[in-house]
Amino acid sequence: MSNWSSSPIRELTLSMTAFSIDLSNLVINLKFLNRLHLSNCTFIRSYPQLAMLANLSKITSLDLSHNNFGGHIPWNIFPNLPQLTYLELSSNNLVGLKELILSLNQFTGTIQEFQYTSLSYLDLEEQFPWKNLESLDISSNSIQGHLSIPPPSTHHYFISNNHLFGEIPSLICTLTSIRMLDLSNNTLNGSIPPCLGNLSFLLVLNLQMNMFDGTIPITFAKGNTLRNIDLNGNRLKGPLPRALLNYRNLEILDLGNNMINDTFPQWLEFLPNxxxxxxxxxxxxxxISSPSVRFPFQKLRILDLSNNLFDGLLLTQYFENFLAMIHVGYVNKLKYMEDGHFPYYTDSVVVTIKGFDIELEHILNIFTIIDFSKNNFAGEIPKSIGNLKLLKGLNLSHNKLCGHIPTSLRNMSNLEWLDLSSNNFYGEIPMQLSEMMSLAVLNLSQNHLVGAIPGGNQFNTFENDSYIRNLGLCEFPLTKTCGNNEAQPPSPSADDDDEATNGFQWKYIYMGYASGLVIGISIGYMLFSDERLACLMRKVGGERWLKFLKRKKRANGGFSRRRIN
Structure with a gap:
């Protein structure tokens, strides 16, 4: 390599070499070098080798990432590199580096991209030398203090996973060219500046896992290009601003783990992407009311409403029209959601998969889940849910759902996990569910199911935990076998307390049925809420009488009805 020292080499790439390199001998006389990429190399010495870079006065692109450099960056390097436009020093061993203060130098060049790790302090105030900076990535460091604002030319600013605190400075509004802003996983607080909604080129706004409070700003200008809003894990309160409808390109809206107090934002169904x-x-x-458009949420792939206070029935109209969960044609080829948008950022989301909270660092376009767990949904599962043939996971646990488990679930051939636990389902487990060949996790525990557990295929792999507290179940994997009397419903126990507390005692049903179906339905209509009565009518086959009573009520101007809670 010593013969190269006098050669007019303009570009040198030795990334991922298997031999040791003495950086000082390599570059000390390469006067014409424009691009030097030496990532993933092994160097004989580190500092003061970095000082040798000052001889590369014509260098424009420098990549020394994934090496073993340590100590401080020599302060006298950058004044001698006036044409530097790309610099990457990420993933080194610069553990001794405590400060990077660039405001007191006399740099005249521009840097389009800067990446660095192992910082604990950063000063970008006032005299930041590179006025045409385009990308600044200093995420996953130990940077403390207030948030510094880079020059207005910045397109990408990543400073996540640090120790920043305080409010976002008003200077953030000067970033008129910003496209990706990631301030996640810090301890920033205060309110979110309303001006962020007016940055017309912004594609990604990631403020998750901070301490922001107040409401979500309502100033969302029309014509914006924003496609990803992640405000998960803050202290934001509601309601949601309808101005979000101005973001016609919005693909990801993550508002989880806040204190937002609102009804279901049904108007989001108008967002086409x-x-x-x-x-x-x-x-x-x-x-959740009936949809207002013909194809609501037609591109929706992940819907997580878990751990809220939703109630009422599960609407069949939505399950019939989640087109991206129904039709294979909505997926032309496998790709991640961010593909085709930008190379610097990856979309991510935390979801519950098979009982575990998992962060998806990339969101594959075939990944589809519905999680309605830990709410107060009531009534039966609509048969139309079987239309969701592309669904990977369905979690309806910890609700007040009742009725039989629909046999239409057999059509969900891609379903990998199904959780219906802690509800009021009764009857037998449909034998047709054994046709679900992709099912890896099943949880039907804490219901009122009876009869023989289906056998064969995936059902041979499920253990006792899938069925606990269903006293009427029998056969494998339980030790209880089915006899003549084994499949009868269990006698009332503590498991039925929730039903009794909510006024839903079946003795009234059978009494009303015995003394005349019309009388029984009339009594039920006065005593029960709509959703509970709907469940009752499906059980006794009185749907058409229920419709008759509703028409009569409208004709008579209504009649008194008391709801039992």
């Missing part, structure tokens, strides 16, 4: 909607662990409440 929405694919991920996460509202988990907030204070959303009320029922």
């Amino acid at each position: 929405l694919q991920v909607l996460v509202l988990r662990s907030n204070k959303f409440h009320g029922c």
